[in-house]
Amino acid sequence: MNPDETLDEVLAALRACRICRDAPLYPPPLPHQPRPVIQASATARICIAGQAPGTRVHASGRPFTDPSGVRLRNWLGMDETVFYDAAKVAVVPMGFCFPGLDAKGGDKPPRRECAPAWRARVFAALPRIELVLAIGRYAQDWHLGSKEAANLSATVANWRDILARPVFPRVLPLPHPSWRNNAWLKRNPWFEQELVPALREEVARLLR
Secondary structure: OOOOHHHHHHHHHHHHHHHHHOOOOOOOOOOOOOOOOOOOOOOOOOEOOOOOOHHHHHOOOOOOHHHEEEEEHHHHOOOOHHHHHOOOEEEEEOOOOOOOOOOOOOOOOOOOOHHOOOOHHHHHHHOOEEEEEEEHHHHHHHOOOOHHHOOOHHHHHHHHHHHOOOOOOOEEEEEOOOOOOOOHHHHOOOHHHHHHHHHHHHHHHOOO
8 A cells, every 4th residue: 555645546546446357356256347436535524434336326336326325315414415525425335346136136245355455545545534434234344343343233232332432533333224224223213313313413513
């Protein structure tokens, strides 16, 4: 990793990446043309660390252009204009390309080549990030460690202690906003009653 590398240089290299298709470390190779999706600016103070693009995001080339994005923006108390303003909000998923569908029609996990190859380089070029929203188990595993992220419900339930830690950037764990998590949200009403208002407050403060 080059400490003098600019964000533009990192993004150009990332968008040209073809590791998972041409030289996969974890076969089989990506079965389609890679299309890395990322939103980033050196001035952003909030980073959304999600999982990987789905089919709609792969088609649009823009993060969270799907029903999950609608729910996420509602949680954040943020409209599309602000959400897609890279100067304010970075979106750095664990896998930058759509990983394909599994046998049941669901999205496969993020490609394992992505995070080791790019994550440190990207964050080194984002010096103003103050808050990382770690969405789902893969992002929580990376940003909090595998031991703490072993159980998503327990990790998200511990959000107050995690957010209060004297680290930079701070981390706030969230479940994925997918409709597949509707049952989890019903079982855990405290999430929308307690965590979401605190999330909106943090986001509003950082956007001011």
